[in-house]
Amino acid sequence: DAGVTQSPTHLIKTRGQHVTLRCSPISGHKSVSWYQQVLGQGPQFIFQYYEKEERGRGNFPDRFSARQFPNYSSELNVNALLLGDSALYLCASSPQGTDTQYFGPGTRLTVL
């Protein structure tokens, strides 16, 4: 079975631009979470979605938004990019009834 996939792998944007990151969960997984990992730090929780509804939100500004589609894939959107948004963005999916998260390889976002 394919693991969690994310696209694109790398992305370079300039300040003020908008970005959309995409995630496809493992087949059968209905829960998707997004994390931001700044170099040298642990992942920071951004959002969790389950069955297309937001179930949790971390301490991120409203510039960050996400959604989950009927096929359980998900998008993370970031508006008005700042230099500090440069990070590895990780997506994770979970099987129903468990707390184990399966992570994708991440999208490396660089904001210039």
Added chain:
Amino acid sequence: AQSVAQPEDQVNVAEGNPLTVKCTYSVSGNPYLFWYVQYPNRGLQFLLKYITGDNLVKGSYGFEAEFNKSQTSFHLKKPSALVSDSALYFCAVRDDTGGFKTIFGAGTRLFVKA
């Protein structure tokens, strides 16, 4: 508020020796505890978790972790380290009070020397 502390930025151990990577946590309710490993340029991989039950949890690649409620700790251990265990290890916690927020520690880099 939930929090996780990994007090060591780096742990060095010789191949064949036992290893311990430390983690302490703070949650409001009962903890759900996890260990993940990250290899260079790759996403995180699940190693093991504690939800309830036996305090000693066994996981992937020969790793185990011991839940200690009184010390609020969940240290990762392995009896005999391999060079291939060298990676970045993250402890994570969620509580059972209904929130879905998982908090990760800052990570501990493990170096296993041949």
